[in-house]
Every structure is written in structure tokens, then in C-alpha cells.
Amino acid sequence: MLQLQWLLLPQPLAPPPFHHRRSLRFSHHKHPSTFPRNHFPVRPCNNCTNNIISISDEEEEQESKESVKAYPFHQIENRWQKFWDENRTFRTPDEVDTSKPKYYVLDMFPYPSGAGLHVGHPLGYTATDILARFKRMQGFNVLHPMGWDAFGLPAEQYAIETGTHPKITTLKNIDRFRVQLKSLGFSFDWDREISTTEPDYYKWTQWIFLQLLKRGLAYQAEVPVNWCPALGTVLANEEVVDGVSERGGHPVIRKPMKQWMLKITAYADRLQEDLEDLDWPESIKEMQRNWIGKSQGAEVDFRVLSRDNQETGEKITVYTTRPDTIFGVTYLVLAPEHPLLSSVVSEAQQNIVEEYKEVASRKSDLERTELQKEKSGVFSGCYATNPVNGEAIPIWVADYVLGSYGTGAIMAVPAHDSRDHEFAKKYDIPIHWVVTSDECCDDFEKPFSGEGDVINSSSEKTGLDINGLHSKEAAKKVIEWVEKTGNGNRKVNFKLRDWLFARQRYWGEPIPVVFLDENGETVPIPETELPLTLPELDDFTPTGTGDPPLSKAVSWVKTVDPSSGKPARRETNTMPQWAGSCWYYLRFMDPKNSTDLVDKKKEMYWGPVDIYVGGAEHAVLHLLYSRFWHKVLYDIGVVSTKEPFKCVINQGIILGEVQYMACKDQEGNFVSAEFVDSLGEHTQERIPEEKVTKSGNSFVLKDDPSIRLITRAYKMSKSRGNVVNPDDVVAEYGADSLRLYEMFMSPLRDSKTWNTSGIEGVYRFLGRSWRLIVGSPLPDGTYENQTVTVDENPSLEQLKALHRCIEKVTDEIEATRFNTGISAMMEFVNAAYKWDKLPKSIIEPFVLLLSPYAPHMAEELWFRLGHLTSLAYEPFPKANPAYLQDATITLPVQINGKTRGTVQVEVSCTEDDAFKLASLDQKLSKYLDGKTVKKRVYVPGKILNVILERESTKVASR
Numbered sequence: 012m013l014q015l016q017w018l019l020l021p022q023p024l025a026p027p028p029f030h031h032r033r034s035l036r037f038s039h040h041k042h043p044s045t046f047p048r049n050h051f052p053v054r055p056c057n058n059c060t061n062n063i064i065s066i067s068d069e070e071e072e073q074e075s076k077e078s079v080k081a082y083p084f085h086q087i088e089n090r091w092q093k094f095w096d097e098n099r100t101f102r103t104p105d106e107v108d109t110s111k112p113k114y115y116v117l118d119m120f121p122y123p124s125g126a127g128l129h130v131g132h133p134l135g136y137t138a139t140d141i142l143a144r145f146k147r148m149q150g151f152n153v154l155h156p157m158g159w160d161a162f163g164l165p166a167e168q169y170a171i172e173t174g175t176h177p178k179i180t181t182l183k184n185i186d187r188f189r190v191q192l193k194s195l196g197f198s199f200d201w202d203r204e205i206s207t208t209e210p211d212y213y214k215w216t217q218w219i220f221l222q223l224l225k226r227g228l229a230y231q232a233e234v235p236v237n238w239c240p241a242l243g244t245v246l247a248n249e250e251v252v253d254g255v256s257e258r259g260g261h262p263v264i265r266k267p268m269k270q271w272m273l274k275i276t277a278y279a280d281r282l283q284e285d286l287e288d289l290d291w292p293e294s295i296k297e298m299q300r301n302w303i304g305k306s307q308g309a310e311v312d313f314r315v316l317s318r319d320n321q322e323t324g325e326k327i328t329v330y331t332t333r334p335d336t337i338f339g340v341t342y343l344v345l346a347p348e349h350p351l352l353s354s355v356v357s358e359a360q361q362n363i364v365e366e367y368k369e370v371a372s373r374k375s376d377l378e379r380t381e382l383q384k385e386k387s388g389v390f391s392g393c394y395a396t397n398p399v400n401g402e403a404i405p406i407w408v409a410d411y412v413l414g415s416y417g418t419g420a421i422m423a424v425p426a427h428d429s430r431d432h433e434f435a436k437k438y439d440i441p442i443h444w445v446v447t448s449d450e451c452c453d454d455f456e457k458p459f460s461g462e463g464d465v466i467n468s469s470s471e472k473t474g475l476d477i478n479g480l481h482s483k484e485a486a487k488k489v490i491e492w493v494e495k496t497g498n499g500n501r502k503v504n505f506k507l508r509d510w511l512f513a514r515q516r517y518w519g520e521p522i523p524v525v526f527l528d529e530n531g532e533t534v535p536i537p538e539t540e541l542p543l544t545l546p547e548l549d550d551f552t553p554t555g556t557g558d559p560p561l562s563k564a565v566s567w568v569k570t571v572d573p574s575s576g577k578p579a580r581r582e583t584n585t586m587p588q589w590a591g592s593c594w595y596y597l598r599f600m601d602p603k604n605s606t607d608l609v610d611k612k613k614e615m616y617w618g619p620v621d622i623y624v625g626g627a628e629h630a631v632l633h634l635l636y637s638r639f640w641h642k643v644l645y646d647i648g649v650v651s652t653k654e655p656f657k658c659v660i661n662q663g664i665i666l667g668e669v670q671y672m673a674c675k676d677q678e679g680n681f682v683s684a685e686f687v688d689s690l691g692e693h694t695q696e697r698i699p700e701e702k703v704t705k706s707g708n709s710f711v712l713k714d715d716p717s718i719r720l721i722t723r724a725y726k727m728s729k730s731r732g733n734v735v736n737p738d739d740v741v742a743e744y745g746a747d748s749l750r751l752y753e754m755f756m757s758p759l760r761d762s763k764t765w766n767t768s769g770i771e772g773v774y775r776f777l778g779r780s781w782r783l784i785v786g787s788p789l790p791d792g793t794y795e796n797q798t799v800t801v802d803e804n805p806s807l808e809q810l811k812a813l814h815r816c817i818e819k820v821t822d823e824i825e826a827t828r829f830n831t832g833i834s835a836m837m838e839f840v841n842a843a844y845k846w847d848k849l850p851k852s853i854i855e856p857f858v859l860l861l862s863p864y865a866p867h868m869a870e871e872l873w874f875r876l877g878h879l880t881s882l883a884y885e886p887f888p889k890a891n892p893a894y895l896q897d898a899t900i901t902l903p904v905q906i907n908g909k910t911r912g913t914v915q916v917e918v919s920c921t922e923d924d925a926f927k928l929a930s931l932d933q934k935l936s937k938y939l940d941g942k943t944v945k946k947r948v949y950v951p952g953k954i955l956n957v958i959l960e961r962e963s964t965k966v967a968s969r
């Protein structure tokens with residue numbers, strides 16, 4: 012099909028527009044001395060475990076002159092991008108041959124911000140693009156789509172400031188992103204492009220919401236939101252900084268409002284359990300586990316006492332994970348928002364408690380639970396009985412206990428919990444030790460939170476005695492006791508909270524429900540009425556009342572219930588930005604389907620995503636929310652897999668260029684960095700890179716190497732002025748260089764610092780590869796339109812170099828170790844520069860190897876090698892094992908199963924020869940001399956194991 016495309020469409024490369032047509036020279040020619048074809052030295056980099064290619068100092072100058080125009084990337088890249096676009100080269104057909112294996116490789120789709128792409132974007136995108144191109148060449152059907160997560164705050168804020176409709180801003184930004192991505196040569200299937208803001212897309216986001224509603228997984232509840240009275244609006248968490256609004260610095264309070272919630276907690280167990288089988292970074296799994304936060308314990312009732320010590324009939328139920336410490340309880344705590352608080356608080360303490368509640372209401376849960384924050388609280392004036400011994404326990408109110416977790420009340424055990432300990436110390440509350448262990452207790456000043464043997468824990472009154480038991484058994488016995496006596500029960504809790512699913516914003520998906528005028532009843536819109544489109548609005552400013560901006564669309568809000576025809580009001584909250592990104596990977600499988608979210612057969616073929624690459628900032632929420640929706644869709648039969656993403660990879664972040672700082676004493680003299688601690692007050696001065704040189708593992712002043720410098724790198728940000736724009740890099744070095752550089756910087760998952768001289772290194776490598784194959788430039792700076800390869804049989808050395816390179820590049824792509832794959836290609840080019848002739852049969856596979864990394868140059872070379880089709884679907888070269896073996900190998904030798912040494916042997920060495928060599932080896936002979944061999948086990952090329960008779964006296968050989 013591709014060939015056909017090529018022939019039917021104008022052939023952009025015939026003739027190549029940027030050089031002269033000359034008679035073709037196929038023979039290899041020597042290059043002028045200005046373009047040395049000498050060895051490209053490979054030096055291991057000190058900072059990295061992998062081979063980094065670097066240029067020797069002498070070569071540097073010459074190379075950089077050469078690199079002024081290393082190769083004509085401008086023309087090459089434009090032309091091939093146009094070609095791919097016009098031929099839809101990377102389109103994945105709607106119907107594919109499903110007998111072939113599939114590979115779904117996905118990037119976390121971007122929010123199209125006004126700032127355009129930054130250099131962090133191409134990092135993940137290049138990695139996935141290499142995989143996509145590689146798998147296509149290996150015969151897989153590849154799905155490699157791109158789209159836009161385009162609802163969100165910035166477009167709305169921009170609309171408030173300028174009056175420009177968010178739709179216009181969004182479309183403009185999307186256009187810019189698309190142009191930028193295409194300029195990097197990514198092989199996305201642009202026919203599948205989707206945007207979460209398009210009604211055709213959000214129709215299905217709304218449809219999923221209706222399914223959740225039908226199953227009781229979407230509900231409304233009063234929950235606190237960030238209310239800013241001065242701005243008259245509800246703010247998103249990211250708009251609140253240190254308790255004040257980001258814009259204007261006005262105070263923000265927490266105010267309860269009726270909100271849509273999604274019952275993700277119903278899936279807590281499955282979200283936790285199914286993590287186990289996923290090929291995800293352990294760190295993300297751990298973060299998800301912590302977020303879900305499964306904990307096992309008990310709920311225990313403490314009966315409230317009146318002033319005259321009588322039970323009032325009310326009880327405070329606490330949640331504890333340490334029932335074994337129950338005899339150590341010295342106070343109870345109610346969260347300030349606990350519903351029982353107002354009824355238990357004594358008259359004398361009422362005002363203090365009210366004031367405390369007011370202050371606490373201004374804090375977020377995060378601020379309240381920060382461990383470093385000093386604990387605060389007030390006494391309620393009231394007591395409750397500890398069920399295990401009948402003791403009267405004071406009840407306090409403290410905001411380190413959250414109303415939203417467990418039961419919103421705790422039994423505090425200051426001897427064994429650090430927060431309770433800090434609190435008890437501050438308010439002079441008794442501390443009772445009830446657990447002991449070898450690891451604890453030399454210092455009763457500190458709490459002991461570990462498990463151990465229970466002490467001081469029996470009561471004659473109730474008959475419960477857990478003394479001497481280990482914490483685990485003690486906890487079990489207490490739980491059995493409270494269950495038997497009706498004072499509580501076993502309980503599993505999750506940290507995970509239900510998901511607040513409403514925003515008081517315009518630029519989001521409308522929630523497809525109406526409220527009947529007659530009784531406020533919530534009625535879902537029939538699925539046939541979807542999409543419920545956003546009404547046009549000119550004024551996006553807050554209403555001032557806390558009502559969402561959509562309430563200004565009066566004629567849209569006032570409606571009738573489509574089923575009953577009764578007058579009703581539409582919901583004016585919109586969905587949060589997370590909604591659209593929860594399921595987009597499914598839509599890519601079938602983006603134009605108007606009757607279903609995704610066709611069942613297509614989902615069964617393409618699902619799940621094989622590899623999902625994106626930033627670690629999405630480790631918890633996005634990945635958890637989409638897993639939740641996926642599981643709901645699984646339960647209702649829309650998808651066939653339990654999990655959406657088989658493998659997740661987080662690319663590291665790219666920090667700005669390293670800055671070199673020199674320390675100066677008060678007289679203004681430079682002082683080496685190691686003396687800075689003893690220096691006291693000092694200043695630092697930024698030193699330009701050209702005045703810095705490397706010495707060992709540190710950097711020093713070129714002029715005075717005794718002055719060691721401090722190095723640091725910052726996250727790229729506008730305010731620091733260290734942002735690198737990929738457009739500039741592409742203009743100066745070309746997209747292939749940017750791609751190659753981002754892959755070469757360090758392993759994909761590591762954080763890295765940008766370094767412009769590093770990009771020059773890979774740019775030179777590409778130029779070198781180009782001139783190796785095309786030849787040196789003609790006097791006018793243009794190149795021959797053919798290559799210098801020859802139709803001759805390759806030598807064994809050439810075959811070996813090629814097949815080693817194939818093996819390495821293949822292995823490294825499979826293992827997503829792209830940087831070392833590049834090193835292998837650099838080594839190949841070094842070797843090739845020494846050859847007199849370049850057989851075509853050696854260079855062609857090399858060009859194919861290069862193509863996933865530097866696709867523009869590779870396509871151009873492929874064309875010049877005489878091919879009339881794109882190389883995008885050419886079979887990826889396969890390494891031939893015959894050329895991979897070295898003539899000799901190092902054979903490990905074991906004596907009685909223990910490795911005692913090695914011998915150098917020919918690959919084809921026989922067992923007898925291997926044994927003879929071992930017997931002659933100085934190190935090995937001392938184990939073998941005078942011993943009888945009972946048995947020899949020889950695996951050619953791998954190992955020789957010699958088993959000796961115990962009491963033998965002489966060496967025997969078979």
C-alpha cells in the first residue's frame with residue numbers, strides 16, 4: 012500500500028531540490044582533509060555508567076568548524092515531514108490485520124498551554140516514537156496517537172482577563188503544539204487526533220458519568236471547598252497559596268457546598284490488589300498504595316460521661332490500628348468537625364472550642380496533618396470511659412485528627428504514637444507505657460511506636476488481661492473482647508477519599524443532569540440527548556455568589572426534563588480536568604465511533620496500552636482515576652481488561668543548564684568551594700562556562716585550577732530565564748539532533764541537565780554519519796544525490812561490526828535504554844570510517860537502525876541508497892549470531908561447582924582442549940594437580956565444571 016502511495020503522489024525527492032544533478036559516483040572516495048574521517052573516540056563519561064562519546068580536545072576545534080554545516084538538515088527535515096504528512100505514512104488503518112501482533116504506545120497527552128512545547132515534552136515523545144517506529148519495522152500493528160487534554164484553568168483565566176473565548180485560545184494553542192510536534196518528526200497517527208474539549212469526545216465523558224450515576228458511584232454531598240469571599244468565587248487547590256488566593260492574596264476559607272462526588276472508595280480494594288501484576292515503577296506502585304492507604308484495625312466505643320460521671324448514652328467511636336495499646340489511652344480526640352462535638356462540649360469550654368473550630372476551618376487537611384507543624388488543641392471539658400478498664404478519659408478537640416478519616420475520633424496513646432506524644436507533652440497529659448521491646452525504652456522521653464510485649468494492661472473490673480502477649484496477639488484478643496462485649500468491631504479502613512468531581516468553572520464538561528423545579532430531584536439526561544454542549548458565554552467572570560459561571564447562561568440553565576417535560580434547571584458545575592484524561596486512551600482505538608465509546612472488537616485487539624510514558628507528577632491522581640474508570644468500564648462490559656496500562660515509564664525531568672558558581676570572601680578573593688563552610692559570610696559569582704574546566708570529578712576555574720566551583724541546576728522556568736525552546740534547537744541543529752540528544756543525555760528515567768555543547772556532540776555524529784554515506788560536500792557546499800556505497804561483498808570485519816551494532820541497538824531499544832543504543836551506532840560509524848569501501852549491504856541495515864532515532868536523515872539516506880518507498884515499514888535488521896561470536900572467549904572453570912578461574916579458549920574449543928588448558932593454567936592447576944577427575948561437565952562457550960574424586964591421588968583425564 013505504501014508503494015502505491017508513493018507512486019500515486021508527487022515524488023518530492025525526484026529530483027532533490029537542494030543540490031546539483033551530477034553524474035553519479037558510486038565508488039568510495041577519499042575525503043578532503045578539511046573533513047577528517049578519522050576515528051571518533053569513545054570515552055567513558057565519569058558521571059554516567061554508560062559509554063558517552065566525546066571528542067578529544069584537539070579534535071574539538073576542527074569538529075566545531077566542520078559542524079557549522081554538518082549536513083543539510085533544514086531541507087531534509089522539511090521535505091520528509093511533508094512527505095509523511097501527505098502520504099499519511101503513520102496512519103493506523105481503521106481495520107487492521109488482527110492476526111499480526113499489536114503494540115499500543117502512548118504518551119500522556121499534553122495540556123496545550125500558551126507557552127508551547129518545552130524541551131521536556133520531546134523527551135518522552137522521542138522515546139515512544141523510537142519504540143513505535145521500531146515495532147512497526149518489526150511487523151507489529153502500532154497504535155501511536157496524540158491528542159489534547161484541553162479543558163482547564165489557564166484558558167479560562169485568560170478569558171477572564173482578555174475576553175477571548177477559551178475555545179479560541181485552546182484551538183490556537185493546539186495548532187501551535189501540532190506544528191511543533193510535527194517539526195520533531197514524531198510518527199503519530201494524526202488521523203486519530205482527539206481533543207477532550209470537542210463535543211464528539213466529551214459526549215462519551217458525559218456518558219461514563221451517567222453510567223457511574225446509574226450504579227450509585229456518582230452522588231452529591233456537602234463538602235468543604237476553597238471559598239474566597241473577596242473574589243466571590245470558589246478556587247481550585249492550585250489557586251490557593253498559603254491560605255490566600257494566588258490572585259490578589261485574599262483570604263480563603265473552607266466552606267461546605269453541595270458537590271458531586273465519585274465513589275472511588277468502592278474500588279479501593281481492587282485498586283490496591285491489582286497493582287501487584289503491573290509492570291510499573293515500584294515507586295509509583297508504592298505511592299498509589301500509600302494514597303489508597305489500606306489499614307486494618309478496630310472501631311472501639313468510649314461511652315460519654317456527664318458531669319456527675321454518669322453515662323449520657325452517647326458514645327464516641329474511635330478508629331485504631333493498635334488495639335493492643337488500649338490500656339495506654341490517656342485522652343480521646345475529636346476532630347473539630349466531628350458531629351458529636353457540640354453535644355459533648357461543656358458549657359465552660361464552649362467559646363474556646365468554637366474559636367478553635369473557626370481557626371481549624373481555615374486550614375487544609377494537608378496543613379493539619381503535617382508532622383512538623385506544632386500540634387494544637389483544646390479540652391472539651393468532658394470525659395468518656397475506656398471500655399477495657401472503666402477509666403474516665405478526658406476528651407480533647409485537636410485538628411491533627413481529621414474528620415474525614417476513620418471515625419474522626421481517636422484514642423490517644425502518647426507513649427506509643429509520636430503525634431499523641433507531642434500533644435501530651437505540650438498539654439501536660441499523662442503518658443502510660445503499655446508496650447515494651449528490646450529496641451525501646453532506654454529513653455522514656457521518646458514514644459515507642461513499634462510492636463513488642465504488652466505490659467500494664469489488665470483490669471480486674473472487666474477481666475481483660477493482655478499482659479505478656481505480643482502486640483499482634485494482644486490486638487487480636489482486644490478485638491475479640493470488644494466484639495464479644497458489644498464495645499466495637501474489627502475494621503479495615505482506606506485513606507482514599509471519594510473524588511470531588513465538580514468545579515465551579517466554565518471551561519469543563521457540563522454535568523449531564525437536571526434538577527426538577529418542583530422538588531429539586533436530580534434527573535439524568537437521557538443518553539440519546541448527549542452531548543450536552545457547553546453554552547456560549549461572553550462573560551467568564553465569577554458571579555460573586557459562589558454560583559458557577561455557567562449560571563449566567565440563563566436560557567441554557569432554565570430547561571425541561573427531557574423525559575417528563577417538567578420544568579427544571581441544569582447543573583451549572585462542570586467536571587474537573589481529570590475527567591477527560593481518564594479514558595482518552597480508549598478513544599484513540601476508535602476515535603470516530605459515533606454509536607459507541609469504543610468498538611468492542613477494536614478494544615479487544617488494542618487494549619491494554621502496552622507502554623505509557625509520562626511525567627512522574629501523574630503517578631498518583633491521573634493514573635488512579637483512570638484505573639478506577641477503567642475498572643467500572645470493565646464491570647459494565649465496555650472494556651475487556653482489568654487494567655488500562657500494562658507498563659508505565661516516567662521520564663526524568665530536564666533541568667536548565669548547569670550553573671558554575673565561585674565563592675568569594677569579603678575582600679572579593681576567590682575561595683575554593685571546599686573551604687566555604689569555614690569561610691562564614693561570603694558571596695557567590697556566576698562563572699561563564701568558557702572559564703570553567705573539569706578537574707577529576709569537579710569543576711575548577713580555567714585560570715586558577717585551585718579554585719573549585721559549586722555547580723547547580725534548576726528546573727527550567729520563565730522567571731529564572733533558563734528555559735530552552737525546542738523551536739530554537741530545531742532551527743539551529745535540526746530535529747534529529749534534538750531527538751538524539753534528548754535520548755543520549757542519560758537513561759530515560761533519570762533527571763538530567765541541559766547542555767548545549769552536548770547537542771553539538773550528537774549533531775557532529777549525525778554530520779559524520781551523513782558524510783560517511785553521502786561523501787564530503789562539493790565545492791559549493793552541496794552534496795552528491797547518491798551515496799558512496801559500493802555493490803561489493805562485505806568483509807568479515809564489516810559484517811561483525813554491523814551485526815554487533817544490530818544486536819546492541821535492538822536490545823537497548825527493547826530495554827528502553829536508548830542512550831546506550833546511540834553509543835553502539837557511534838562505535839559503528841567510528842569503525843566504518845576506517846574502511847576503504849562501504850558495501851551497500853552493510854550501510855543499508857545501519858540506516859534502518861538509525862531510523863527510529865533520526866528518522867529524517869535515515870529516510871533521506873534510504874532514498875539516496877536507491878529506494879523509492881519510505882523505510883517506515885522496512886523489516887528491522889536482525890542480528891546473525893554467526894557474526895556475533897568473538898574468535899576466543901573467556902571460559903569460566905569450576906572445580907567441584909565453585910568457580911576457581913577462567914581460560915581463554917576458541918569458541919569451537921573441544922572439551923578435552925578446554926580441560927587441557929585448565930590443567931596448564933597456573934591458578935587452576937593447583938586445584939587439579941594430583942587429583943582424580945570423577946566427571947566433567949562442559950557447556951561449549953559457557954562453562955567447564957570439573958568434579959574431583961575425594962581421595963584421589965593423581966590427575967586423570969578421559
Ligand code: ANZ
Pocket residue numbers: 306330331332333336346411412413414415416417418419420421422423424427428460504
Ligand atoms: C491508637 C494508637 C496507638 C494509634 C498507637 C497509633 C499508634 P493509619 O495506619 O493511617 O490508618 N487515627 C485514626 N483516625 C484518625 C484521624 N481521623 N485523624 C488522624 N489520626 C487518626 O493510622 C491509624 C491510626 O491513626 C489510628 O491508630 C489512630 O491512632 C490514628 F500506638 O490509635 B491509633
